[in-house]
Amino acid sequence: MSFPISPRSKRSEAPSRRDVVALAAAGLVLPTLAGPARAETLDDLVRRVTDGVAPAAGGLTLEIPALVENGNSVDVRIAVDSPMTEAAHVRWIHLIAEKNPFPDMARIHLSPRSGRALVATTLRLAQSQTVAAVVAHSDGRYAVATAPVVVTLSACIDGG
Amino acid sequence: MFNARITLPPQAKVGETVEVKVLMRHPMDRGGQSDGKGGTVPRKILNRMTATYAGAEIFRIDMHTGVAANPFVSFSTRAVETGDIVFEWREDGGATYTRTARLTVI
Numbered sequence: 126m127s128f129p130i131s132p133r134s135k136r137s138e139a140p141s142r143r144d145v146v147a148l149a150a151a152g153l154v155l156p157t158l159a160g161p162a163r164a165e166t167l168d169d170l171v172r173r174v175t176d177g178v179a180p181a182a183g184g185l186t187l188e189i190p191a192l193v194e195n196g197n198s199v200d201v202r203i204a205v206d207s208p209m210t211e212a213a214h215v216r217w218i219h220l221i222a223e224k225n226p227f228p229d230m231a232r233i234h235l236s237p238r239s240g241r242a243l244v245a246t247t248l249r250l251a252q253s254q255t256v257a258a259v260v261a262h263s264d265g266r267y268a269v270a271t272a273p274v275v276v277t278l279s280a281c282i283d284g285g
Numbered sequence: 286m287f288n289a290r291i292t293l294p295p296q297a298k299v300g301e302t303v304e305v306k307v308l309m310r311h312p313m314d315r316g317g318q319s320d321g322k323g324g325t326v327p328r329k330i331l332n333r334m335t336a337t338y339a340g341a342e343i344f345r346i347d348m349h350t351g352v353a354a355n356p357f358v359s360f361s362t363r364a365v366e367t368g369d370i371v372f373e374w375r376e377d378g379g380a381t382y383t384r385t386a387r388l389t390v391i
Contacts, residue, residue, distance in 0.1 A: 230351025
């Protein structure tokens with residue numbers, strides 16, 4: 126299943142011939158654009174939100190079903206081990222789906238007023254993939270948890 | 286098109302952590318689907334929800350197209366004082382929606 130999920134997904138494997146010709150005509154084409162763009166891995170996507178810092182594993186639980194029939198609405202629950210005090214709390218939780226057309230799904234901002242770091246929401250998953258939750262702690266640490274999800278009926282299929 | 290159902294405990298003690306559940310009614314159009322007439326639907330999602338209570342923003346979720354239609358969000362907050370929790374949504378295109386829910390603290 127390597128076809129682009131949507132022609133407008135802006136994550137196509139390579140710029141179209143028309144784009145390259147148009148850019149070349151404008152004198153803007155770069156040599157790197159000519160080759161196929163390297164697909165971003167989950168690690169790249171995680172490091173983009175942590176500003177290049179490698180996040181620690183553990184310290185949070187990411188509850189998501191291992192097998193879902195319908196990718197249009199997938200329940201997810203994230204619990205972070207944090208005292209949620211002014212000195213040590215969770216700043217945000219970022220949810221990433223590596224193979225969605227737009228991998229960044231949501232960012233949840235918390236504060237010491239939250240009392241506990243426990244949130245839940247519903248996500249859309251385009252296909253079977255690994256989902257990651259990245260946590261930013263107030264002391265500058267980052268943590269990540271990943272979970273593989275098998276989707277039997279995906280979301281985001283074109284023409285629907 | 287928009288509606289929201291907010292669930293809070295009927296009352297809470299001071300300092301107690303309460304769970305706030307929000308179920309929104311919104312199609313969360315991710316954009317690019319066929320509209321059945323040869324065109325495509327533009328992206329129109331709720332891109333942000335904030336909750337303000339007792340003088341401070343207690344919760345915010347920035348949503349992208351990876352959030353389901355009719356999204357559900359739950360979070361916690363520490364009961365401080367009796368008052369309204371003000372929820373505000375921002376939709377693509379600039380529309381905003383506001384709902385309030387009263388938390389009674391004993």
